[in-house]
Amino acid sequence: MLTAATLVASILALHLPSPVIAQSVFAHVFIGNTAGYGVAQWTSDIKLAAKYHIDGFVLNIATPYDGTTSTQLSLAFQAIDALPASVSFKLLLSFDYLGGAGAWVDADVIKIMKTYGPNGAYFHVDGKPMVSTFEGPSNSNIQDWLYINGSIPGGIYFVPDWTSLGSEGFSTDLVDGAFSWDMWPDGPENVSTVADSAWVDWLSPARKSYMMGVSPMFYTDLPAYNKAWVWRGDDTWWRRWQQVLEVLPEFVEIVTWNDFGESHYVGPIYHPGVPNTPTANATAYVDGYSHQAWLRTLPYQIAAYKHAYNPTNPAPKVAKDKIVYWYRNAPATAGNTKVTGNNCKSDINLFGYQTCFAVSDVLQDSIFAIVLATKSVTATISIGSGEPTVFLNLTAGINFISRPFSGETGKVKVSLSSGAHGEGPAIVSEPVRGVANFNAYVQCAGGC
Template identity: 40%
Template sequence: MTPEQWESDIIEARRCHIDGFALNIAPQDSYTDHVLENAYNAAERVGGFTLLLSFDYGSGGPWPVDRVIHYINTFRDRSAQYFYQGRPLVSTFVGVSNAADWVDIKRATNCFFIPSWPDCGPAAITSHLDIIDGAFSWDAWPVGAEQKNTASDEHWMQSLAGRPYMMPVSPWFYTNLPQWNKNWLWRGDDLWHYRWEQVVKLQPAFIQIISWNDYGESHYIGPVHEAGVPEGAGRYCFGHPHDAWRVLLPYYIDAYRNGGVVDSNQPRHHLSFADKIVYWYRTNPSHAGSANGTTGNNLGVGQEELPPGVVSQDKVFVSVIVGTPSEIRIQIGGGTPHVVQAGGAGVHHWSVPFDGETGTVKIWIVREQQVMASATGPAITEQCQDGNVNWNCYVGSSD
């Protein structure tokens, strides 16, 4: 990313009420110093935005202790560095086998340590409570053909015994990168809406969105920068923007901050319940072509193999923001519109099955027989690129 791209992305993140970025860095990356300088410089130019370091122990092996200390101490004095309880907050991706390293790291940096150790899990984390200050779970997606529940989050919170829990939120997951032996999906579907409802209910100390720009796993909510798309991922990322998911974030994030209430009169954000439509769906029905080897669930971690079309449903997913009761009409191709009711001010969500229909998707917010907002999405088609179903989704919104 160029300095200008860093700056524009930070401005976009601030606009949707995100406080900061967690910067995933790997030990073999020779350009890490340059990238971090660009990130911190951009955050400081924009202002009102923070950054934290997340050391990736799953890409290139474990970090040497002295390099971790170096990076924490190098950036802790930058004005964009995020501090919690007077200490620079630091995270990881995996690395529980190096847990003992953090005794020396914390002594040398006084960091507030909230690792993500999915290779450990909530039951085993209790044996590390003398080292960690909290924990970040990577368990953001349901397994199989079901909705995500909060059982894992509650287990983490109980195991942490009062230490802060960083809850993961993600809208989607599909990856097909044979060079890294990755080709599976987990259910996204309604996840972006219902997961935020769970956040509001559980009120964790922190939330981390997975992710801003991981194009290879299809859970990006930021702009697509072509240079950052891994080889092979362009076939399912390009032409499939996810930017419109950010339209909903100010409402979800403010509801979390205010214990479930979004106050449209807050002077800080000037939120209004202006009529808005956000929609997402796969443009290929699951039966339209080859699954291209994609499995439902990750067999590499022992999960049961399911057909991807069972896990990822053939549906149009629609969220709307309205200020007063409204009627929502959702039409696929020339089919009969589905009509649902939004009962009052706030964010409302539904899904509508393809039911064999193909063609352009049209959605309207109607109130007192007048169209208040409308959106038109790309056609659902059985014509698949290279004969393969694209398991990524298209996300759009009304003007």
């Protein structure tokens, strides 16, 4: 018998993303860093992301539309359309209002969405193409989006990043959900879910979805762009995915696939996309610092999220023992730098807004590792000729371990009692050429 309560619940459920579409995980891709990509490069990146269980790319596009943006959008969709049926992957757009030549013109947004929104490769929620932004929450822009939504046949599923307004800073009537850029900590604190919880508490009563950001780190040294700061991110690749299991957002966005200048890339290093000018030379801290090993933990982390969000999804299971480890190669106090701890006002960070901290107050001089184990194992981490730190009885599944530098220098060695072992570049007392580099080495040993 259909009770009144059941009827109400059924009606409310119609306004939520379906469980098949929710619990999707995307990676943020800066189109501006893909100039020179061809279909083959897009295909390679898409297959790599899909291999590690990422469901799609959020393509960040900035003005002007003509040029790199229009060319690369076309090539990305061509690559998706040419994929074999066995590869399930989608694209969706995030309109950048702070980069490029300024705010988007309504006509261009409408043109783009009419072109790509109906494409089978585009990600849809409840039959509508999902659309996001990077900022742009001024009153005039909000009115623009109301007009844009009404100009797209069937409308859009609108999940903007208007983080600068904060939760409750705009009416939930304007959106279908929200994405928060608050995914790094402030000062010498670990990243928390305080901001996420505020967004969820505001969105949930209105039956709106939340897209949560996950990022492994943040370090930039690009004076030409008024950017030279670092946020604590030492254990964030572990901590943030654990927080996803607490918050259980409808969507997760990994920031980023390819922002090399801010060091939070998890995709392959594409050298033409790395800033390289005398005053904006990210190659100095990106070359030799691949982050692709972080992808190795994703199948388990994504499966854990999807299972927790919807228990009918398979529980995560580790297929092969592996250890993914990362670290900086020198103490935070070593080397010359104008980088600040936090985005605070300085000679370079002209628009800084946070309290300044010494870099050494923010960063932790340690080696960090995620151990994926098929059964109970013992792990070791050592530096140079020093005694190894031993981690006994790690459990089957996912484990996090770390050990401090403790003043030791030399090559980093890791091992598992099940046979996996690896060796990483040496930790040194002073960086090469005396210039500090706060980027992380990321490596994988074992069944990688």
